Amino acid sequence: MKLSRIALAGIIAAGVATPAMADLVFPSLSYRTGPYAPNGIPFADGYADYFTLLNERDGGVEGAEIKLLECETGYNTAKGVECYESTKGEGSLVYQPLSTGITYQLIPKATADDIPVHSMGYGRTSAANGKVFSHIFNYPGTYWDAASIIIKYILSEEGGDIKGKKIALVYHNSAYGKEPIRTLEKLAEKHGYELMLLPVDHPGQEQKATWLQVRRDNPDYVLMWGWGVMNQVAIKEAASIRYPMDHFIGVWWSASENDTIPAGAGADGYKAITFHGVGSDFPIYEDLKKHVYDAGKAAGDGSNAGFVLYNRGMVAAMWAAEAARTAMKIHGTTDLTPAMMRDGMEALNVDDARLAELGLPGFTVPVKVSCANHGGPGLGAIQQWDAKAKTWSLITDFISADREIVDALIADDSAAYAKENNITPRECN
Amino acid sequence: MFIVDPFFWEVVISGLLAGVMYSLVALGFVLIFKASGIFNFAQGVLALFAALTLVGFQTGQVPFAHLVNTIFGTNIHHWGDGLHTLIAIGFTLVVMIGLAWVIVRVVLKNLVNQEGIILFMATIGLAYVLEGLGDVMWGADVKPLDVGLPSGPSDTVIDMTGMFVEKLEISAAVVAIILVVALTIFSQYTKMGRALRAVADDHQAALSVGIALETIWWIVWSVAGLVALVAGIMWGAKSGVQFSLSLIALKALPVLMLGGFTSIPGAIIGGLIIGVGEKVFEIYFGPLLGGATENWFAYMLAMVFLLFRPQGLFGEKIIERV
Numbered sequence: 031m032k033l034s035r036i037a038l039a040g041i042i043a044a045g046v047a048t049p050a051m052a053d054l055v056f057p058s059l060s061y062r063t064g065p066y067a068p069n070g071i072p073f074a075d076g077y078a079d080y081f082t083l084l085n086e087r088d089g090g091v092e093g094a095e096i097k098l099l100e101c102e103t104g105y106n107t108a109k110g111v112e113c114y115e116s117t118k119g120e121g122s123l124v125y126q127p128l129s130t131g132i133t134y135q136l137i138p139k140a141t142a143d144d145i146p147v148h149s150m151g152y153g154r155t156s157a158a159n160g161k162v163f164s165h166i167f168n169y170p171g172t173y174w175d176a177a178s179i180i181i182k183y184i185l186s187e188e189g190g191d192i193k194g195k196k197i198a199l200v201y202h203n204s205a206y207g208k209e210p211i212r213t214l215e216k217l218a219e220k221h222g223y224e225l226m227l228l229p230v231d232h233p234g235q236e237q238k239a240t241w242l243q244v245r246r247d248n249p250d251y252v253l254m255w256g257w258g259v260m261n262q263v264a265i266k267e268a269a270s271i272r273y274p275m276d277h278f279i280g281v282w283w284s285a286s287e288n289d290t291i292p293a294g295a296g297a298d299g300y301k302a303i304t305f306h307g308v309g310s311d312f313p314i315y316e317d318l319k320k321h322v323y324d325a326g327k328a329a330g331d332g333s334n335a336g337f338v339l340y341n342r343g344m345v346a347a348m349w350a351a352e353a354a355r356t357a358m359k360i361h362g363t364t365d366l367t368p369a370m371m372r373d374g375m376e377a378l379n380v381d382d383a384r385l386a387e388l389g390l391p392g393f394t395v396p397v398k399v400s401c402a403n404h405g406g407p408g409l410g411a412i413q414q415w416d417a418k419a420k421t422w423s424l425i426t427d428f429i430s431a432d433r434e435i436v437d438a439l440i441a442d443d444s445a446a447y448a449k450e451n452n453i454t455p456r457e458c459n
Numbered sequence: 460m461f462i463v464d465p466f467f468w469e470v471v472i473s474g475l476l477a478g479v480m481y482s483l484v485a486l487g488f489v490l491i492f493k494a495s496g497i498f499n500f501a502q503g504v505l506a507l508f509a510a511l512t513l514v515g516f517q518t519g520q521v522p523f524a525h526l527v528n529t530i531f532g533t534n535i536h537h538w539g540d541g542l543h544t545l546i547a548i549g550f551t552l553v554v555m556i557g558l559a560w561v562i563v564r565v566v567l568k569n570l571v572n573q574e575g576i577i578l579f580m581a582t583i584g585l586a587y588v589l590e591g592l593g594d595v596m597w598g599a600d601v602k603p604l605d606v607g608l609p610s611g612p613s614d615t616v617i618d619m620t621g622m623f624v625e626k627l628e629i630s631a632a633v634v635a636i637i638l639v640v641a642l643t644i645f646s647q648y649t650k651m652g653r654a655l656r657a658v659a660d661d662h663q664a665a666l667s668v669g670i671a672l673e674t675i676w677w678i679v680w681s682v683a684g685l686v687a688l689v690a691g692i693m694w695g696a697k698s699g700v701q702f703s704l705s706l707i708a709l710k711a712l713p714v715l716m717l718g719g720f721t722s723i724p725g726a727i728i729g730g731l732i733i734g735v736g737e738k739v740f741e742i743y744f745g746p747l748l749g750g751a752t753e754n755w756f757a758y759m760l761a762m763v764f765l766l767f768r769p770q771g772l773f774g775e776k777i778i779e780r781v
Contacts, residue, residue, distance in 0.1 A: 065703030067599035203751040229751035233703040238477050239741035239753055246466055259703040270612055271623050288601045292699030331536060
């Protein structure tokens with residue numbers, strides 16, 4: 031009797047001590063506080079709600095429940111690294127830092143720890159070269175793709191000739207904001223436009239001098255690589271000097287409702303690039319309502335549903351879940367390790383048919399990742415703000431990047447990184 | 460010659476108006492320092508908190524809604540359509556006066572006659588507490604703020620001069636002038652103003668002649684709360700009310716260094732010099748240095764002034780006798 035009790039206690043103890051091996055741990059390096067919280071909150075909510083939907087509706091991914099580990103970074107690089115260090119031991123499968131600064135810090139660390147990083151549309155652009163950056167993924171597109179797509183769009187607006195035109199870049203004076211400069215310089219050489227560079231220091235609450243320069247030099251187009259309050263102030267200042275808003279185009283991180291609503295009617299016509307759909311007119315929202323919002327399991331108060339950054343958090347979670355599913359198929363187990371997850375990300379293939387199955391028909395671009403290409407298809411569409419209706423709408427189809435320019439830059443930059451860090455590029459396609 | 464270029468004068472005017480916006484924040488610092496000798500690190504957060512509260516009243520937001528919903532499983536966010544702007548401003552003022560009372564009773568009362576650095580450290584803590592409280596009470600999303608002030612470029616000024624001058628900034632200048640006049644009269648020509656200055660000179664001496672220290676501090680923090688509300692309205696109307704608003708304090712520091720920590724007119728003049736200086740430097744010399752010079756240039760300009768007048772342009776010269 032005693033022995034059987036001891037054996038039973040042992041079994042129970044073992045059961046308690048052993049972590050739930052089938053849990054899929056997804057850390058969320060969020061920022062719900064501080065100056066950049068208005069951008070961080072909707073993204074974190076979308077990311078969390080998609081995983082909650084999978085848990086509630088499908089019991090997770092292939093039966094493995096998802097566990098979300100949220101850690102507050104405040105969009106601060108040092109805190110982001112602390113979050114990484116404190117959560118990596120929990121079995122974290124993939125990191126989405128939502129900050130170019132944090133991404134730069136995690137590139138060597140995560141690679142050494144064999145944990146993949148998905149810097150979706152941000153971070154180090156040349157990480158698109160999977161031969162050099164084995165653990166870093168930035169699909170479905172990079173800043174350099176975005177810059178070249180915007181220039182392509184301007185070309186189409188100007189009848190294919192922008193020689194002699196003046197294009198200004200108003201950018202966050204940080205690693206993030208500086209990313210597109212090289213590409214825009216190369217494209218200026220190719221197309222013959224003049225590039226004006228106008229940096230704005232963090233946080234960008236005061237930009238009078240920047241917009242006085244825009245007024246003086248009167249560029250034909252203004253591009254913006256901003257984040258947080260910088261976006262709202264820039265849009266308001268542009269309206270104040272009566273700059274034509276349909277010639278003002280932001281990157282996908284300067285493209286949310288938070289950026290345009292404070293500027294009121296002045297923001298009407300402002301444009302931005304995006305890599306996913308706008309609004310909540312997708313079948314998945316019915317499931318979210320039933321299983322998440324109405325069940326009281328939403329991450330936020332539900333007011334962000336359908337907003338640009340909420341949708342972006344959701345699409346990031348969708349690709350993470352699909353990569354986990356792919357990893358399970360490759361390795362024949364639901365008990366994933368970060369290394370298996372990396373394999374799944376490298377073999378990710380979410381086409382139009384799969385998007386429709388997920389309740390997201392036409393929501394984003396088809397993504398097919400490979401060993402050599404971690405940057406995805408590099409497609410983007412232009413969206414435009416209607417201040418009266420307070421909605422974004424897509425005004426173009428998805429446009430491809432200028433691969434001739436972008437691929438050459440990626441090859442150069444990744445080769446330099448490989449040389450600096452003694453990395454032998456992998457032989458693969 | 461750029462002096463005769465109309466664009467140069469547009470830069471100067473824009474700089475002056477931006478300087479007024481900095482001065483509105485600096486005024487709050489000056490008031491508290493002048494009356495209590497405390498360098499209030501929390502002034503920027505006070506402006507944020509006031510603006511958040513105003514928008515909350517204006518839009519009918521339920522304070523602590525997220526917390527309430529989490530604890531009780533409810534789903535409440537708004538109690539109605541909100542209050543008229545003037546009533547909302549009145550209620551916000553009441554909140555700021557109440558907050559001043561709490562700050563004095565809970566924080567400052569226990570630190571009477573302590574070193575300035577200890578009081579300064581207390582305001583750092585206060586800044587973090589208020590920022591967290593604002594987040595929990597009203598949420599961290601961007602809130603558009605419209606109190607009916609005109610905005611956009613002034614057509615009259617464009618027609619007359621060709622310059623683009625923002626109407627909101629003209630309003631800020633008018634409000635700043637009214638504030639400075641009122642505060643100067645209050646500080647220099649009223650019995651209460653004299654009491655405030657007596658407290659600033661020496662807490663113990665003021666107590667010994669029968670000045671009620673707590674009451675004085677409550678009044679001065681309430682007035683600083685009013686100034687914070689004005690600054691919060693002006694900056695919030697410009698960029699929407701959001702947590703980066705607390706960082707406007709960083710714009711006030713060089714203004715204080717230049718204008719002096721104890722002078723109300725100094726805060727205005729300092730703001731104007733910093734505003735014009737940083738704009739002119741950024742436009743005409745910034746491109747040579749890669750741009751984005753505004754933040755550091757303001758501090759450099761203030762430091763240069765300090766070399767010649769360590770107490771600032773209008774600050775009181777401190778003479779220590781053995």
